[in-house]
Amino acid sequence: VNPCCSFPCQNRGVCFNGKEPGSYTCDCANLPFYGKHCETPYFWTRIALWFKPSPESVHGLLVSENLKWLWDIVNSVKFLHDWAIRRVYLSRAEILDTPPLYETIHDYTTITATTNHSVYARCLPPVPLDCPTPMGVKGKKTLPDVDLLVKTFFVREKFRPDPQGSSVLMTFFAQHFTHMFFKTSYRANPGATWSGHGVDVTSIYGSNVTDEHLLRSFKDGKLKMQVLNNEEFPMYARDARVFMMYPPGIPEDSRFALGHPFFGLLPGLFLYQTIWMREHNRVCDILREEHPDWDDERLFQTGKLITLGETIKIVVEDYVQHLASYYVNVAFKPEVLFGYPFQYSNKIVVEFNHLYHWHPLMPDSFNISGNIVKMKDYMFRSDLVVKHGTAAMTDSLSRQRAGHMSHHNHGAVTLHVLRDTILHGRDLRFQSFNNYRARFNLKPYSSFEELTGETKMAAELERLYGDVDAVEMYVGMLLEKRRKRALFGSTIVDMGAPFSVKGLLANPICSPVYWKPSTFGGERGFDIVRTATLQKLFCNNIKGKCPLVSFRVPEFVEGDVEEATNFNFRPPPRDEL
Numbered sequence: 001v002n003p004c005c006s007f008p009c010q011n012r013g014v015c016f017n018g019k020e021p022g023s024y025t026c027d028c029a030n031l032p033f034y035g036k037h038c039e040t041p042y043f044w045t046r047i048a049l050w051f052k053p054s055p056e057s058v059h060g061l062l063v064s065e066n067l068k069w070l071w072d073i074v075n076s077v078k079f080l081h082d083w084a085i086r087r088v089y090l091s092r093a094e095i096l097d098t099p100p101l102y103e104t105i106h107d108y109t110t111i112t113a114t115t116n117h118s119v120y121a122r123c124l125p126p127v128p129l130d131c132p133t134p135m136g137v138k139g140k141k142t143l144p145d146v147d148l149l150v151k152t153f154f155v156r157e158k159f160r161p162d163p164q165g166s167s168v169l170m171t172f173f174a175q176h177f178t179h180m181f182f183k184t185s186y187r188a189n190p191g192a193t194w195s196g197h198g199v200d201v202t203s204i205y206g207s208n209v210t211d212e213h214l215l216r217s218f219k220d221g222k223l224k225m226q227v228l229n230n231e232e233f234p235m236y237a238r239d240a241r242v243f244m245m246y247p248p249g250i251p252e253d254s255r256f257a258l259g260h261p262f263f264g265l266l267p268g269l270f271l272y273q274t275i276w277m278r279e280h281n282r283v284c285d286i287l288r289e290e291h292p293d294w295d296d297e298r299l300f301q302t303g304k305l306i307t308l309g310e311t312i313k314i315v316v317e318d319y320v321q322h323l324a325s326y327y328v329n330v331a332f333k334p335e336v337l338f339g340y341p342f343q344y345s346n347k348i349v350v351e352f353n354h355l356y357h358w359h360p361l362m363p364d365s366f367n368i369s370g371n372i373v374k375m376k377d378y379m380f381r382s383d384l385v386v387k388h389g390t391a392a393m394t395d396s397l398s399r400q401r402a403g404h405m406s407h408h409n410h411g412a413v414t415l416h417v418l419r420d421t422i423l424h425g426r427d428l429r430f431q432s433f434n435n436y437r438a439r440f441n442l443k444p445y446s447s448f449e450e451l452t453g454e455t456k457m458a459a460e461l462e463r464l465y466g467d468v469d470a471v472e473m474y475v476g477m478l479l480e481k482r483r484k485r486a487l488f489g490s491t492i493v494d495m496g497a498p499f500s501v502k503g504l505l506a507n508p509i510c511s512p513v514y515w516k517p518s519t520f521g522g523e524r525g526f527d528i529v530r531t532a533t534l535q536k537l538f539c540n541n542i543k544g545k546c547p548l549v550s551f552r553v554p555e556f557v558e559g560d561v562e563e564a565t566n567f568n569f570r571p572p573p574r575d576e577l
């Protein structure tokens, strides 16, 4: 048996088979650990580890009411705040392998892991092929039937809202933003991607130059728009021939030419596309005032850089700030990294893609200015945004609760996606949930009850997996107990946050050579980037009184959601199995 199947190497040591069958070594080179399994820290590492607070306690400090006075001081004293932000950026980035060691099409280190952009990178190598069980050595000979898993733990009976009060405006922001760098070519192979490897605003401008040219007016740097119902909107698909995915039967006045073939899927995506295109054109007008001599191409390219900068600013200071709910202000300040060891390169990791499958955030119907629209009447109906107007649409999405990213909360239309995701993880032979926890300095769970924080689902999970070390990554994410009424469990945060921070701060525009006024058309353009907010993005591009624009619904009741502990879980009757 391949001894690497039991993952004997600790602390990021690489398991390497020896010549004799059954022999192996752990490669601990360049690690702060040594020993047969890289288990022994060097002296100074031991000291540092002794002082290092656990992720649980870091989180506890960051959200504790009675430390608010401390964070207020940190937020207001520049050198303290810069230090804290630098700690966030560096501590998140150092957890990751940059450049990545693995790519999805090889089980071992390759140079193409860095250079091949048509496949995702991967964070942990796959479970070796010749192992006793699908998860290595732990658990049963076969993994649980995926349909049984979905039915037992994930089907939504009753919508449960996010206890942090997230709005559906946040949900659509997440989907619109992430579809810029998560574009899996399922037909090619499970690890193939047709996206770039970072924040490249292709979700606004199209995924290649051909589509980009179809979206451009070639006048004053602007994108082509049309006026409908007294507002500016993208062109119809019939007028700008970008490839769009629509099912048959969608009326012509609901088929628009957008930056991503799937963005016709939901009106919320169409709303963001519309607002971002308006913002690009607004910025081009400002650039033309500053540089009357600039041609269309220079106005367009600089407008695109400013829009990219605004995207990162809003993602960090509005979106992540909301998700984290820390008392310390998470800020976008590339300059705090200047002079520190930081690599401005990034590759999208396939595990990050799975972590970002936040389908439980989707409700089953939408309240648009008092009209309740069922999901099946909402999907592919971009015309609803034209009919109700962007102000009413934004206001309604800001007032509607997003779902809890937890068990028993996948709406009917997303169940097949959940099923695909679990199967996709099996195709890629993802290691177990606990192995990923260990990789991100989190203590593996020693029991099913510790994982779920209750007993009934834990018992059913035990019956299906046999060993807590055999629970699959995405299944574990969704079933994991939550921190005090949080949207996510600790694993999705401490695993996803490094990919998120790295993906944002390693963007070329954050490097010292880019991060200056001349890149963005001068001080005025640079200021647009440095002062961008979600509120201004919408209010600068919606005529008349600005609607409510918020990632958190107004006056929500803190913690009004059933946690797993008091959820009345009933396993499906045995005979159905």
Ligand SMILES: COc1ccc2c(c1)c(CC(=O)NCCNS(=O)(=O)c1cccc3c(N(C)C)cccc13)c(C)n2C(=O)c1ccc(Cl)cc1
Residues within 6 Å of the ligand: 058, 059, 062, 083, 084, 085, 087, 088, 091, 092, 320, 323, 324, 325, 326, 328, 355, 356, 488, 492, 493, 494, 495, 496, 497, 498, 500, 501
């Ligand atoms: C809680 O809910 C959340 C939820 C989502 C979150 C975050 C927090 C965070 C912040 C973070 O990274 N949370 C880790 C510990 N905190 S920390 O930043 O590492 C840190 C470490 C050390 C010292 C710190 C410090 N000091 C020095 C005072 C202040 C503030 C933070 C400090 C990021 C980026 N998210 C994402 O974008 C994200 C996007 C997609 C996925 Cl799927 C998952 C996450």
Ligand code: HEM
Residues within 6 Å of the ligand: 171, 172, 174, 175, 178, 182, 183, 184, 185, 266, 353, 356, 357, 358, 359, 361, 362, 413, 414, 416, 417, 418, 420, 421
């Ligand atoms: C009604 C709402 C939604 C529907 C119907 C939907 C449907 C889908 C479908 C059909 C896929 C293709 C993968 C597959 O077939 O398994 C997919 C992928 C994905 N979805 Fe959703 N989705 C919805 C909402 C969301 C939201 C709110 C997020 C939030 C982040 C999200 C994140 C993702 C991600 C990251 C992928 C992977 C994309 C890729 O790798 O190409 N989805 N979704």
